[in-house]
Amino acid sequence: MVSEIANVLENSDDLERQLRHLFNKNSNDEIQDKVHTKKGHLPDKVFMARNSFLTDLLEINHIQTIYHIFIALLFGLFVNSTTYDMIHTGQTKxxxxxxxxxxxxxxxxxxxxxxxxxxxxxxxxxxxxxxxxxxxxxxxxxxxxxxxxxxxxxxxxxxxxxxxxxxxxxxxxxxxxxxxxxxxxxxxxxxxxxxxxxxxxxxxxxxxxxxxxxxxxxxxxxxxxxxxxIPTLIYKNSYPRTKSIRWGYVCKCFIEVFGCIVYISFVTERFLIQEFREFGLKSFGWKEIILIILGNGLAGILVLLNTFYAVLHSWMNGFAEMLRFGDRMFYKDWWTSTTYSRYYRTWNVIVHDWLYTYIYKDMYENVVPGNKLIAKLTVFFVSAVVHEYILGFTFRFCFPILFIEFFGIGVAISFLKSGHKVIGNAAVWYGLGLGMGIGISAYALEYYARLNCPVEDSGLAAYFIPRSIFC
Incomplete structure (x- = not known):
C-alpha cells in the first residue's frame, strides 16, 4: 500500500513538473514572438524552432487521455445517431x-x-x-x-x-x-x-x-x-528548419483533418440542415427561431473546435512537417483567455501576425504615427471585410452578421477586461458559443429562405436584401 501511494505521488509530481515546464516555456511567447529592432518602432516578428501548443500538451499522458475521451464521445455520438436513423428511416446520415x-x-x-x-x-x-x-x-x-x-x-x-x-x-x-x-x-x-x-x-x-x-x-x-x-504569412529570407521529415506524423495529421471534416459534416447535417431545411416551406415564429439559435450554441462550438483543430493544428503541422518548417506556433493557448483581446491575439497567430505586421504596424508607424486606436480599428475593419467577402461569395448573398460581430461587437468587447479569471474565461466561452450559434443559424436561415422562396429579381438588390425577413 505504501509503495502504491508513493508511485501515485511520484506520478503526480512528474505531471506537475511537465506542466510547469510547458507553461513556463510558453508563458512568454507574446514577448519572444516579437523583438524591438528600431527605436521608436513597434517590435518585429521573430521565428524560432518550437512545437505547437497541443503537440507538447498531448505528450503528457493525462492530457492525452482527454483526447482519447473526446474520440470515444464522437464515436458514441456516431453510433447513437446511426442507430436512430436505421430504426426510424432505414438509412444512415x-x-x-x-x-x-x-x-x-x-x-x-x-x-x-x-x-x-x-x-x-x-x-x-x-x-x-x-x-x-x-x-x-x-x-x-x-x-x-x-x-x-x-x-x-x-x-x-x-x-x-x-x-x-x-x-x-x-x-x-x-x-x-x-x-x-x-x-x-x-x-x-x-x-x-x-x-x-x-x-x-x-x-x-x-x-x-x-x-x-x-x-x-x-x-x-x-x-x-x-x-x-509554408504555413506563415510573414516573409523572411530564411526560417528555422527541422532536420528530417516524419512521414508517419504527416499521415497522422491529414487523417485527423479528414476525421474533423467528417465530424463537421455530421454536425451540419444533424443539427443545422435538419433544423432549417423547411424554412420558407412552413411557418417559423420568432420565438421558435430564437430557441433554435440558442440551441445551436453547442453545434457552433463543435464546429469551431473541429475547424480549429483541423486547420490550425493538423493541416498546418502536416505542411510544416513536409516542408521542414520549424516554427509551429500557429496558435497559442486561446482556450485559457479571460478577455477577447487576448483571444483575438492567440486564436490564429498566422493571420494575427500578418495583420499586426502589415496593417497595424504600418498604420501606427507610417500612416497615423503613434495612434494605436485608429490602427486597431483598421485591423478590425479589414478582418471584417475579408470575412464578409468570403461568406458573401460562398453563399451568394450578403448577410452581414459576421461583419457586425467582428467590427461592431468584436471591437466593443475587445476593450472589456475581467479581474476574475474564472468569470472572464467562462464569459469568453459563452460568448463564443452564442456568437457561433447566432452566426451559423442566421446564414442557414438566409440560405434556405433563398432556396425555398425564390424571386424573379436576380439583380444586385437581391444580393443585398435579406430574404429570410420577408419569407
Whole structure:
C-alpha cells in the first residue's frame, strides 16, 4: 500500500513538473514572438524552432487521455445517431453524402488552384524586373519615380484582377459552398503572401547602394516558392528548419483533418440542415427561431473546435512537417483567455501576425504615427471585410452578421477586461458559443429562405436584401 501511494505521488509530481515546464516555456511567447529592432518602432516578428501548443500538451499522458475521451464521445455520438436513423428511416446520415456533394466539382477546384499558383508567380517576375531596373537608375532620377508609380499601379491592378477573375469564375462555374470557401480562402492567402513578399523586399531594394554592397537584394525564386507553401504569412529570407521529415506524423495529421471534416459534416447535417431545411416551406415564429439559435450554441462550438483543430493544428503541422518548417506556433493557448483581446491575439497567430505586421504596424508607424486606436480599428475593419467577402461569395448573398460581430461587437468587447479569471474565461466561452450559434443559424436561415422562396429579381438588390425577413 505504501509503495502504491508513493508511485501515485511520484506520478503526480512528474505531471506537475511537465506542466510547469510547458507553461513556463510558453508563458512568454507574446514577448519572444516579437523583438524591438528600431527605436521608436513597434517590435518585429521573430521565428524560432518550437512545437505547437497541443503537440507538447498531448505528450503528457493525462492530457492525452482527454483526447482519447473526446474520440470515444464522437464515436458514441456516431453510433447513437446511426442507430436512430436505421430504426426510424432505414438509412444512415453520417455526413458522407454532404461531403461527396460538397466536392462534386473538385476537378474545377484543382484547376483553379493551379491557375492561381502560376498567376501568383507572376508577382515575383514583376518584382524582379522592377528591382533590376531600379538598381541601374540614379536614385534621384525622374525616371525612377515614374517607374515606381507605373509598377505600383501594375501591382494594384494585378491584385484587383486576380481577386475579381477567380471570384467571378467560382460564381460562373457554380461551385458548391465548400468548394467556394476553399477557393476564396486560397485567394486571400495568396494575396496576403504576395503582399508580404513585396512589402518586405521593396524597402530593401530602395535602400540598396550598388557601390557599397556586393550582392543585389533580390531573393531567389526558390525562396519565394518556399514561402508560398509554408504555413506563415510573414516573409523572411530564411526560417528555422527541422532536420528530417516524419512521414508517419504527416499521415497522422491529414487523417485527423479528414476525421474533423467528417465530424463537421455530421454536425451540419444533424443539427443545422435538419433544423432549417423547411424554412420558407412552413411557418417559423420568432420565438421558435430564437430557441433554435440558442440551441445551436453547442453545434457552433463543435464546429469551431473541429475547424480549429483541423486547420490550425493538423493541416498546418502536416505542411510544416513536409516542408521542414520549424516554427509551429500557429496558435497559442486561446482556450485559457479571460478577455477577447487576448483571444483575438492567440486564436490564429498566422493571420494575427500578418495583420499586426502589415496593417497595424504600418498604420501606427507610417500612416497615423503613434495612434494605436485608429490602427486597431483598421485591423478590425479589414478582418471584417475579408470575412464578409468570403461568406458573401460562398453563399451568394450578403448577410452581414459576421461583419457586425467582428467590427461592431468584436471591437466593443475587445476593450472589456475581467479581474476574475474564472468569470472572464467562462464569459469568453459563452460568448463564443452564442456568437457561433447566432452566426451559423442566421446564414442557414438566409440560405434556405433563398432556396425555398425564390424571386424573379436576380439583380444586385437581391444580393443585398435579406430574404429570410420577408419569407
Amino acid at each position: 453520417m455526413g458522407f453524402d454532404l461531403i461527396i456533394r460538397g466536392f462534386a466539382n473538385i476537378h474545377i477546384l484543382l484547376f483553379m488552384w493551379i491557375c492561381m499558383f502560376f498567376t501568383s508567380c507572376f508577382i515575383y517576375v514583376m518584382f524582379h524586373i522592377w528591382a533590376s531596373l531600379i538598381m541601374q537608375l540614379h536614385p534621384q532620377s525622374f525616371y525612377i519615380k515614374l517607374w515606381n508609380k507605373i509598377c505600383l499601379g501594375l501591382y494594384l491592378m494585378h491584385v484587383a484582377t486576380f481577386v475579381y477573375l477567380f471570384t467571378y469564375n467560382l460564381v460562373i462555374y457554380k461551385l458548391t459552398a465548400v468548394e467556394s470557401v476553399a477557393i476564396l480562402c486560397e485567394i486571400m492567402r495568396i494575396v496576403m503572401k504576395t503582399h508580404a513578399f513585396v512589402r518586405t523586399n521593396v524597402p530593401i531594394v530602395l535602400q540598396y547602394k550598388p557601390h557599397t554592397e556586393a550582392d543585389a537584394p533580390i531573393p531567389e525564386f526558390s525562396k519565394f516558392l518556399y514561402f508560398l507553401f
